[in-house]
Amino acid sequence: MKKLLTTVAAGVLAGIPIAGLTSAAHAQETLTVGGYGGSFETLMKELVIPQFEKENDVKVEFVSGNSTENLARLVAQKGNQDLDVVILDDGPMYQADALGFCAPLADGVINADVYDNAQFSDNAVGLGYVATGFTYSTEWFEREGWEPPSSWMDLTDPKYEGLLVVPPISNTYGLHALVMMARLNGGGEDNIDPGFEAMADKVAPNVLVFEPSSGRMSELFQSKEIAISIWGSGRTKSLADTGFPAAFAYPKEGAVALMLAACPVVESNVPEAAQAFVAYMLTPEIQERIADAMGVGPVNAKAEISEDLAAIVPYGPEEVASLVSVDWDVINPHREEWTQRWAREVER
Template sequence: MIRTSLLTATMLTCAAGAHAQETLTVGGYGGSFETLMKELIIPQFEEEHDVTIAFVPGNSTENLARLQAQKSAQELDVVILDDGPMYQADALGFCAPLEESEVKGELYDLAKISDNATGIGFVATGFAYNTEWFEREGWEPPSSWEDLTDEKYSGILSIPPISNTYGLHTLVMMARMNGGGEEDIDPGFTAMADEVAPNVLVFEPSSGRMSELFQSEEIAVSIWGSGRVKSLADTGFPATFAYPEEGAVALMLAACPVVDSNVPEVSQQFIDYLLDPEIQVRIADAMGAGPVNKNSELPPELAESLPYGDKIDDLLAVDWDVINPARQEWTARFAREVER
C-alpha cells in the first residue's frame, strides 16, 4: 500500500514537472506601464503560450544597469528601454538577433533600430502647453523650436535637463537650428545658455513634478513627450501637444531579446506579440505611444494627439551613435553652463 502510494506520488510529480510552465522574465518601465503590462497585455500572452511572465520594473537607466551587472548570467529574457539606452544595450552586446516574422514587415522604417532591437511605440518630443492660459493671453500655440527663445515665455517655461531624453532632444534641436548638430553641439549649448535658459523657470526632470507645475499654473509651456501630455490631459487639465514646424523628435519605446536567454523562442514570440496591431492600440491608449505597426488603426481621439499616420513621416531621429559616447560629458557641461 505504501509502495503504491509512493509510486503514485512519484508519477504525479514527474507529470507535473513535464508540464511545468516556462518563465519569461521581462524588464520594463514601472508605474503605468507595469500596470498596462500586467492587466492588458501579459495575461493574454501567458494563456496563448502556456508561459508565466515575471515582470521586473525599472526605468531605462536601471534596466540597462541590470543588464551590465548580470552580464555573465542574465536574469532578463526581454528588455524594454527608451531608444537611447537601447542603442547602448545593443552596442554592448546584450541584445540577441531578432528573428524575421510577418509582423516585423508591417513596421515603419523609423522603428527598425537594428537587427537586434525594434521600436514598440512612438512618442514625439515637442511642446506641451496650457490652452486656457494661451487663450487668456491671446497667444498662438507654439510652433517652432525657436519659440523657446521668445521673451513672453520668461519664467513660465520648463524644460527637462539633458539627463532626460526630452531635454537632450531640445539641446540637439537648438544645435541644428543654429548651424550645428550632434557632431557639432557647441551652437546648441550657446543657444540654450544665452537665449533659452533665461526663460526657464526650472529644468525639471520629474514627470510628476512637471505635471504639478502645470496644474499649479507655475508654468504655461514646456518641452515634453506626447504621451506625457496625453496623461495630463486625461486628468481633465487643459493640456495640448504641439508639433514644431521643423519636426518633433521621435522617442521610441524599444524592445530586444536578451542574449543567453533560456527561453529564446518565447522571447521572440513576446516581442512579435507587442508588435501586433491590436496590442499596439492597447499600448497607444494606455501609454500615449503611437503605434509602430502601419496596420494599427487608432480611434479618432487618439489619432489626433499621438504620433500616427502621416505624422510619423515628420518625426525626426537623433544620432544615438554620436550622442551616447558624449552624453556624460554633455550632461556635466549642461549643468555647468546652462543650469547654472
C-alpha cells in the same frame, strides 16, 4: 536553467513520478520581462501578459524600472542575465544593443506592417512612437491671446520668461531640445557647441526650473506656475486625461521621435518565448492597447486608434515619416561629458 533545476529538485523531494516532473517543469517555464513601471506596468500585468501566458503556456514575470535602471541591470548581470526581454527608450536601447546585450531577432518577429523607422537593427525593434515637442496650457494661451508654439526657436521668446520648463539633459526630452537648438544654430550632434550656447544664453533665461520628474511637471502645470514645456506627446495625453487643458504642438522643424523599443536578451533560458513575446507586442491588438494606455503612436500600420488620441500622438505613415531622428551613435559616447557640461553652462 536554475529555475528548471529548482523545480525538478522539488519534485524529487516530494516523490512526484517522472511524468509528473516533466509536466511540472514545463509549467514552471518563466519569461522575465524588464520594462517601465507605473501605468506601463499596470498595462502589461492587466491587458498584455495574461493573454500571452495563456496563448504560449508560459509564466511571465515583470520587472519594473526606468530605462537607466534596466540598462544598469543588464550591465551588472552580464553573463548571467535574469531578464529575457527588455523594454527601453531608444537611446538606452542603442546602448544595450551596442554593448551586446540584445540577441538577433528571429525571422518573422518583425512583420510586414511595422514601419521601417521602427526597425532599429537586427536585434531590436520599436514598440511605439512618442513625439518630443511642446506641451502647453490652452487656457493660459487663450487668455493671453497667444498662438500655439510652432518652432523650436519659440523657446527663446521673452514672453515665456519664468513660464517655461525644459527637462535636464539627463532626461531624453532635454537632450532632444539641446540637439534641435544645435541644429537650428548651425551645428548638430557632431557639433554641439551652438546648442549649448543657445540653451545657456537664449533659452535658460526663460526657464523656471529644469525639471526631470513627470509628476512634478504635471504639478507645475496644474498649479498654474508654468504655461509651456518641452515634453512628450504621451505625457501630454496623461496630463489632459486628468482634466487639465493641455495640448501638444508639433514644431514646424519637426518633433523628435522618442521610441519605446524591445529586444530579446542574450543567453536567455527561454529564447523562443522571448522572441514570441517581442512579436506579440507588435501585433495590431497589443499595439492598440499600448497606444491607448501609454499615449504612444503605434508602429504597426494596421493598428487603429481613436481620433482624439490620433490628434496627440504620431499616427499614420505621414506623421511617422515626419518625425526627426537623432543620431544616438554620435550622442551616446558623449552623454556623460555633455551632462557635466550642461550642469556647468546651462543650469549654472
